[in-house]
Amino acid sequence: MSTALDPTDKEILRILQKDATLTNKELAFKLNKSIATVHERIKKLKEQGYIKRIVAILDRKKIDKGLIAFPQVLLKEHTAEALIEFEKEVAKFSEVMECFQLTGSSDFILRIATSDMDTYHLFLRNKLATLPNISTVQSFFVLSETKSDTAYPI
Numbered sequence: 001m002s003t004a005l006d007p008t009d010k011e012i013l014r015i016l017q018k019d020a021t022l023t024n025k026e027l028a029f030k031l032n033k034s035i036a037t038v039h040e041r042i043k044k045l046k047e048q049g050y051i052k053r054i055v056a057i058l059d060r061k062k063i064d065k066g067l068i069a070f071p072q073v074l075l076k077e078h079t080a081e082a083l084i085e086f087e088k089e090v091a092k093f094s095e096v097m098e099c100f101q102l103t104g105s106s107d108f109i110l111r112i113a114t115s116d117m118d119t120y121h122l123f124l125r126n127k128l129a130t131l132p133n134i135s136t137v138q139s140f141f142v143l144s145e146t147k148s149d150t151a152y153p154i
Helices: 007-016 024-031 035-047 080-090 117-126
Strands: 067-075 096-101 107-115 134-140
Touching: 007 024, 007 035, 024 035, 067 080, 067 117, 080 096, 080 107, 107 117, 117 134
Parallel strands: none
Antiparallel strands: 067 107, 067 134, 096 107
């Protein structure tokens, strides 16, 4: 079970969310703590699940993922088994960046990254639409991106 975060843990998380490439020495300097303390704190935050993984955030346009779509999916059946099966199958598609179950008129919303509309069309027709139990898919496309942040306020 996770314990409550103290101010030092919170500050470590704030800093690492902005720049996880900092060394323990650099973090220790910023926090006015010892390197050993910072190391142990980060280890504890990882063990407790506060830090799930450390990644590089890529510029999607430079890797030819210029189109972002948000399809809303409505399923025919809503049994636990049907929902789990959809989640399991949709997670296999590399184009799916995120999948959220919703309340309201749709069951799921996905964030899809593809190179262009033709590639999205192929994804929709040859992958997503082939899944059993789909009633409706309504897709929304990003025209511009005003804010894209990965850091949670702490």
